Amino acid sequence: MGTRFENYTLDDANAFMGNNVDAVLLVDAESDTYRTLVQRGFLSTFIESSGKYTDLIQKLWFHLNKGQETITEDYQVFAPTFGKFNGKYSKRLKIVENDTPHSVQMTIYPESEKLYLLILDELDNSEYIQDFMTNEKITTIQNTYLFSMYIDLFKDSTSSISITEISDETIQSSIKYSEWRMMIVNMIWPDDQQLFLERTDPEYLKGNLLPGRTSSFDCLMQNLEGKYIWVKLIFSRAETNNSEEDFRYVFMVQDIHENSVQLMSTLKKYEELASKDTLTDVFNHGRIETEIYNAIEIVGRTSRKVSMMMFDIDFFKNVNDKFGHAVGDMTLKHFAYLIKDYFSKRNAVIGRWGGEEFVAVCYDTDSSRILEYAEDIRQKIASEEFEVAGHITVSIGLTELTKDDSLSAAFNRMDGALYKAKKGGRNRVEQA
Numbered sequence: 001m002g003t004r005f006e007n008y009t010l011d012d013a014n015a016f017m018g019n020n021v022d023a024v025l026l027v028d029a030e031s032d033t034y035r036t037l038v039q040r041g042f043l044s045t046f047i048e049s050s051g052k053y054t055d056l057i058q059k060l061w062f063h064l065n066k067g068q069e070t071i072t073e074d075y076q077v078f079a080p081t082f083g084k085f086n087g088k089y090s091k092r093l094k095i096v097e098n099d100t101p102h103s104v105q106m107t108i109y110p111e112s113e114k115l116y117l118l119i120l121d122e123l124d125n126s127e128y129i130q131d132f133m134t135n136e137k138i139t140t141i142q143n144t145y146l147f148s149m150y151i152d153l154f155k156d157s158t159s160s161i162s163i164t165e166i167s168d169e170t171i172q173s174s175i176k177y178s179e180w181r182m183m184i185v186n187m188i189w190p191d192d193q194q195l196f197l198e199r200t201d202p203e204y205l206k207g208n209l210l211p212g213r214t215s216s217f218d219c220l221m222q223n224l225e226g227k228y229i230w231v232k233l234i235f236s237r238a239e240t241n242n243s244e245e246d247f248r249y250v251f252m253v254q255d256i257h258e259n260s261v262q263l264m265s266t267l268k269k270y271e272e273l274a275s276k277d278t279l280t281d282v283f284n285h286g287r288i289e290t291e292i293y294n295a296i297e298i299v300g301r302t303s304r305k306v307s308m309m310m311f312d313i314d315f316f317k318n319v320n321d322k323f324g325h326a327v328g329d330m331t332l333k334h335f336a337y338l339i340k341d342y343f344s345k346r347n348a349v350i351g352r353w354g355g356e357e358f359v360a361v362c363y364d365t366d367s368s369r370i371l372e373y374a375e376d377i378r379q380k381i382a383s384e385e386f387e388v389a390g391h392i393t394v395s396i397g398l399t400e401l402t403k404d405d406s407l408s409a410a411f412n413r414m415d416g417a418l419y420k421a422k423k424g425g426r427n428r429v430e431q432a
Contacts, residue, residue: 231257
């Protein structure tokens with residue numbers, strides 16, 4: 001053994017590496033090409049013998065961390081920035097082929113500025129399992145942070161980039177902050193893009209974030225699978241020995257989608273509770289009045305047709321007096337259900353104005369169409385059998401909104417038409 005140790009040479013080491021490592025690739029970054037010098041194991045079929053270097057980058061580490069699913073096309077624009085190396089670089093890759101996971105150690109040796117040697121070696125199963133379990137613990141703690149990087153505004157540079165969904169390790173990249181900012185804006189929800197550009201602007205960060213302070217804002221952002229999720233974008237300015245002139249920041253993207261969706265669902269629930277009439281489950285007076293204001297504003301600035309109708313149950317006081325208020329409430333609920341059901345497939349909003357009066361705001365509906373609707377529903381109400389109360393009728397007043405309308409003018413026309421219907425004998429429709 002001693003003789004073997006003493007006589008072992010670099011040629012022996014090279015021969016051993018050549019016979020045992022799973023893949024050795026030569027890369028020409030300038031021409032965006034690579035070719036394999038050695039291929040073994042699953043890498044002999046997973047990697048082509050030659051091809052484009054950018055394609056190789058995407059295949060090796062531009063996929064989701066727990067599988068081989070390709071990252072959405074919008075994010076592929078960043079792939080070329082992740083393949084430039086100024087010094088030796090080592091990275092653990094997680095590769096899934098045919099549902100079989102592989103843990104591969106990749107080491108990169110730059111022979112020159114554009115020529116690299118890539119050495120890939122698959123780790124054994126025990127090493128992979130240990131690595132997987134360790135990373136699972138890390139992911140459990142940090143899974144809400146999707147992305148982080150270090151920014152130097154003075155140098156217009158980024159470094160220490162970490163994309164959790166791709167890898168638990170930092171990724172080598174030479175992209176400038178100004179370039180990154182204009183590329184990532186395309187992944188922001190269109191309505192949030194202006195806010196993103198304002199809050200990520202270098203001058204905004206310099207002028208609004210003191211050393212040691214943090215700023216954040218929420219927006220919708222496309223994840224690596226191409227789905228828009230709610231995220232919190234966080235900037236934290238570093239404290240250094242020259243803090244007044246040193247503009248270095250940590251930037252992080254935090255996944256807040258689940259909590260945001262839950263919060264918005266809760267807010268929507270309370271918004272509906274505040275807008276609904278508790279008895280009839282249609283909009284209450286305040287909410288339907290707001291709808292009329294909105295409709296008037298729409299008609300004033302567009303060519304859209306909007307009409308309104310007001311219902312008044314005929315002789316409703318008799319129902320309360322004869323059967324009691326419990327039956328009266330039951331009748332109101334049944335009546336509200338009928339008109340809500342009738343307009344469910346029409347573009348209309350229903351509300352209770354008060355007592356036995358209800359209002360419908362009907363969008364994309366002119367005076368002739370609203371008249372058809374009113375006559376139809378009047379007949380349906382008259383033919384309906386209401387529990388205990390039996391048959392009831394309704395009087396209806398109509399009006400179409402005009403460009404010069406105010407709330408009082410529109411409402412007075414509709415109310416006047418309703419008064420005319422009631423004065424004319426009830427169970428009828430009048431239009432103004």
